[in-house]
Amino acid sequence: MCGIVGYIGKNSAVDVLIAGLSKLEYRGYDSVGISLFQNNKIVTQKSKGRIDDMVKKIDLTEFKSASTGIGHTRWATHGEPSDINSHPHGTPRITLVHNGIIENYMQVKERMIRKGYTFESETDTEALAKCLDYYYVQKQNPLLAIKKVLEKIRGSYALGMMFSDHPDAIYAVRHDSPLIIGLGEDENFIASDMTALLRYTRRYYLLEHDEIAIVKRNHVIILNVDGEEIHKEVQVADWDEQTAEKGGYPHFMIKEIHEQPEAFMKTLRVRRSGTGFDFSPEKISDEFLKGLNKIHMVACGTAMHSGIIAKYLFERFARINVEVDVASEFRYRNPVLHKDDLVLIISQSGETADSLAALRLAKAQGVKTLAIVNVNGSSIAREADVVLMTHAGIEIAVASTKAYFVQVGLLSALALHMAKVKGVMSQEDYETKVTELLSVEHLIKPLLEQAEHVKFLASQYVNAKNLFFIGRGLDYAVSMEASLKLKEISYVHSEAYPGGELKHGTISLITDDVPVIALTTQSDLLEKTISNVKEVKARGARVLLLKKEDMNVAEDVADDVVNLPSLSDWLMPFTSVIIMQLFAYYSAVLRGCDVDKPRNLAKSVTVE
Numbered sequence: 194m195c196g197i198v199g200y201i202g203k204n205s206a207v208d209v210l211i212a213g214l215s216k217l218e219y220r221g222y223d224s225v226g227i228s229l230f231q232n233n234k235i236v237t238q239k240s241k242g243r244i245d246d247m248v249k250k251i252d253l254t255e256f257k258s259a260s261t262g263i264g265h266t267r268w269a270t271h272g273e274p275s276d277i278n279s280h281p282h283g284t285p286r287i288t289l290v291h292n293g294i295i296e297n298y299m300q301v302k303e304r305m306i307r308k309g310y311t312f313e314s315e316t317d318t319e320a321l322a323k324c325l326d327y328y329y330v331q332k333q334n335p336l337l338a339i340k341k342v343l344e345k346i347r348g349s350y351a352l353g354m355m356f357s358d359h360p361d362a363i364y365a366v367r368h369d370s371p372l373i374i375g376l377g378e379d380e381n382f383i384a385s386d387m388t389a390l391l392r393y394t395r396r397y398y399l400l401e402h403d404e405i406a407i408v409k410r411n412h413v414i415i416l417n418v419d420g421e422e423i424h425k426e427v428q429v430a431d432w433d434e435q436t437a438e439k440g441g442y443p444h445f446m447i448k449e450i451h452e453q454p455e456a457f458m459k460t461l462r463v464r465r466s467g468t469g470f471d472f473s474p475e476k477i478s479d480e481f482l483k484g485l486n487k488i489h490m491v492a493c494g495t496a497m498h499s500g501i502i503a504k505y506l507f508e509r510f511a512r513i514n515v516e517v518d519v520a521s522e523f524r525y526r527n528p529v530l531h532k533d534d535l536v537l538i539i540s541q542s543g544e545t546a547d548s549l550a551a552l553r554l555a556k557a558q559g560v561k562t563l564a565i566v567n568v569n570g571s572s573i574a575r576e577a578d579v580v581l582m583t584h585a586g587i588e589i590a591v592a593s594t595k596a597y598f599v600q601v602g603l604l605s606a607l608a609l610h611m612a613k614v615k616g617v618m619s620q621e622d623y624e625t626k627v628t629e630l631l632s633v634e635h636l637i638k639p640l641l642e643q644a645e646h647v648k649f650l651a652s653q654y655v656n657a658k659n660l661f662f663i664g665r666g667l668d669y670a671v672s673m674e675a676s677l678k679l680k681e682i683s684y685v686h687s688e689a690y691p692g693g694e695l696k697h698g699t700i701s702l703i704t705d706d707v708p709v710i711a712l713t714t715q716s717d718l719l720e721k722t723i724s725n726v727k728e729v730k731a732r733g734a735r736v737l738l739l740k741k742e743d744m745n746v747a748e749d750v751a752d753d754v755v756n757l758p759s760l761s762d763w764l765m766p767f768t769s770v771i772i773m774q775l776f777a778y779y780s781a782v783l784r785g786c787d788v789d790k791p792r793n794l795a796k797s798v799t800v801e
Contacts, residue, residue: 195280195292196220197372198389199263199353199363201410202380206262207253213382213389214244214266219589220292220385221268222790224279228288229259230360235288239265239279263353263363263383265290271298272315282314282322286357287329291318292385293349293370301345321346329356335364336420339405343368349546353383365406369572371544374398374406374413376427381408386568387430388587395430399570428570444788446590446682450774451641453598454634459584460599461606461631468624470610476579477563477607479614485535485561489528490517491551492539495593496600498674500539502766503604505667509763510612510626520547524554531560538564539604541588541596543571552576565603567596581607590789592682594774597674601766605630629760633767636758640771643755644779647772650737650753651779660708661699662689663729665722668712671766675710675773682791683781692725705733710776713740714757714765726750739769 196217200209210227218225225247226239236256240247244266265280271294272278281288295301298317305323306312312319324345328338335356349369356364365372365383375382375390375397383406384390387397398415400406404423407414417423442448464470473479488507490500497519504515518528520538530536536555540548543566552573555562564577567585574580583599609626612618618626654660660679662672672689679687690699692711703709709729713722723746730736730750738751741759757768781788 195268195290195385196266196389197263197290197292197351197353197383197385198265199290199365199383199408200380201261201361201363201382201408202377203260203410204380205257206259207256209382209393210262210264211244211248211253212392213384214264216388216391217385218244218266219591219790221266223269223274224267224276225265226267226279226281226290227262227264228281228283228290228355229256229262230355231256231259233360235283235285235355235357237281237283237288239276239281241274241276241279261355261360261363263288263290263355265292265353270294271317278314278316280316280318282316282319284322284326287322287326287354289318289322289325289352289354291321292351292372293368295321295346295350296348297346298348317348321350321352325354335359335362336405336407336416339364339366340420343403351385361409363408365400365408366404367400368402369546369549371542371572372400374400374408374415376413380410381413383408388589391430397428397430398425399428444590444778444782445588446592446594446778446788449588449590449595450771450778452586453595453771454637456583456585456595456599457602457637458631458634460603463584464603464606469613469627470606472581472607472610475581477581481561482611482614484533485513486531486533487535488513488515489523489530489534489536489555490515490539491520491523491536491548492517493520493545493547495597495674495677496539496541496545496548498670498677499597499600499604500537501670501673502601502667503608505670506605506608506763507611510608510618511615512617513611513615518551520545520551523547523551528554530555530558534560536560536562538562538566538573538577539600540564540571540573541567541583541585541593541600543568543573545573549573549576565600567599591791592678592777592788594678598767598770601770602630602633605763626761626763629764633764636760636768637771640757640768641775643772644775647755647775648779648783650755651776652783653753654708654735654737655780655783657685657708659702660685660687660710661703661729661734662687662710662712663692663695663722663725664689664712664715665692665718665725666715667763667766668715668718668722668769671769671773672710672712674770675712675777678774678777679780682777682788683784683786684792685780685784692722695725695728700728700732703729703732703734707734708737709734710737710773711739711751712769713738713744713746714769715762716741716744717762719744723750739772741765
């Protein structure tokens with residue numbers, strides 16, 4: 194949830210830390226802070242608010258000579274956003290930054306109080322820092338102190354640490370929360386993810402669970418849990434700093450919406466073979482698919498919504514039973530899993546804590562696992578039995594768009610392939626549907642040209658305090674994602690309901706001018722959905738209707754209409770979601786919201 198960066202080298206640490214934290218601010222932006230080695234001592238500067246707030250508030254020019262430091266941008270968990278709760282935390286002897294949650298911090302804190310320590314903040318991290326200081330005083334050795342602390346704490350953590358007596362090194366360790374070691378020339382780094390380092394290097398080490406890194410200016414030492422030095426393969430990021438920039442767009446979100454056609458095709462192109470798709474190079478054999486009895490799709494938020502779309506397609510095409518679970522609930526309901534089931538984890542970052550826990554539960558029960566992720570080398574990618582990488586490229590905006598789009602594309606391709614393999618779809622039908630799926634790229638680009646019209650529509654609904662989405666079948670699945678996008682970036686309360694459920698309570702909330710966005714793209718459900726639209730219209734709702742351009746709908750059914758290219762019903766989610774993403778984006782812009790960094794949210798949820 195938080196962002197960590199560290200630097201040791203030949204340049205000004207302040208400049209590197211501020212630049213790196215700016216790239217990581219999407220991980221958390223409640224507060225920010227840095228610690229530096231300056232004049233043979235540790236100096237810490239931190240502040241509530243965003244990076245620009247700290248830069249304006251604190252004169253950092255006097256620290257320009259420092260060449261070693263660690264920094265942190267915070268998404269608050271324990272303790273409200275404030276100067277005192279900001280990271281780094283420490284003592285004159287040590288300082289550290291932390292991403293994660295220390296679950297037993299109260300016990301650690303109470304023990305440290307008994308040892309004579311006093312506390313200023315409400316954070317779990319300060320308890321960790323005081324514990325590290327205590328053992329450093331006892332052991333007079335950073336490694337021994339770190340190992341002792343790791344024996345005493347429970348939870349998830351990525352830590353960057355500095356010790357006053359060791360100004361030539363930054364120490365790092367991780368458990369569940371992500372952390373990498375960046376490799377430069379006469380300089381080295383630590384960071385939560387590669388976006389912070391692309392200006393300086395594309396080479397890095399992946400730090401595994403409970404490995405400890407000693408990062409010095411000219412070399413890096415990595416030790417395993419037994420204290421033995423290990424040698425790791427150097428990874429190279431396949432994208433550069435320019436990819437992580439806005440490229441002339443006002444926000445990352447709108448840039449990423451426009452990148453969807455290319456990301457979609459890149460994701461499918463690597464699986465193309467002849468007239469269809471081939472997943473065997475990724476260890477998904479035809480025998481593997483034939484032997485599956487049931488699929489459990491487990492994910493959070495937007496990724497879960499892509500799973501709901503996939504449920505419809507797998508059940509419709511491959512005739513296999515699919516359940517979709519919220520990852521945070523999955524393992525707590527003691528799910529019934531069988532040896533011929535598949536647990537399919539969907540995660541953009543590959544670090545989502547609840548999804549990772551669900552994966553580990555499935556593996557512990559001997560159930561096959563497949564992960565769909567966008568980050569190579571992420572925890573979920575490394576631990577799943579089989580991995581399908583999406584090729585969305587880097588996604589910076591907190592509200593996911595292209596990651597969702599390519600997840601749906603990849604899952605659609607897998608559903609078609611499974612249907613063919615199981616013999617429930619003819620070769621001719623399969624080839625036709627593959628061709629249809631690949632045509633999506635060219636149909637999306639004209640839709641993106643409707644942006645100005647969608648912006649106008651958003652302006653007509655911009656003052657709404659509450660808004661409802663309705664649809665049936667795949668339209669309902671898209672409605673859930675549309676509702677989430679709107680609420681998370683524009684702060685408009687919105688809910689999505691199946692059209693047929695309105696009369697079971699929700700319609701009592703429909704009064705004059707309450708906005709209802711109705712998705713009516715499913716041909717076999719059109720008449721029933723239009724009946725639901727008429728029900729809300731009769732009670733005074735203002736209706737925005739999305740439909741296929743060749744659907745005949747009476748003019749008085751809706752106040753506003755968006756016509757979409759007429760595709761097969763199963764492909765309509767690709768078009769309707771584009772309009773809904775644009776609607777959410779322009780609603781947020783017109784309301785003056787921070788589109789890329791919505792309040793209280795972070796891009797990667799690495800704590801439960």
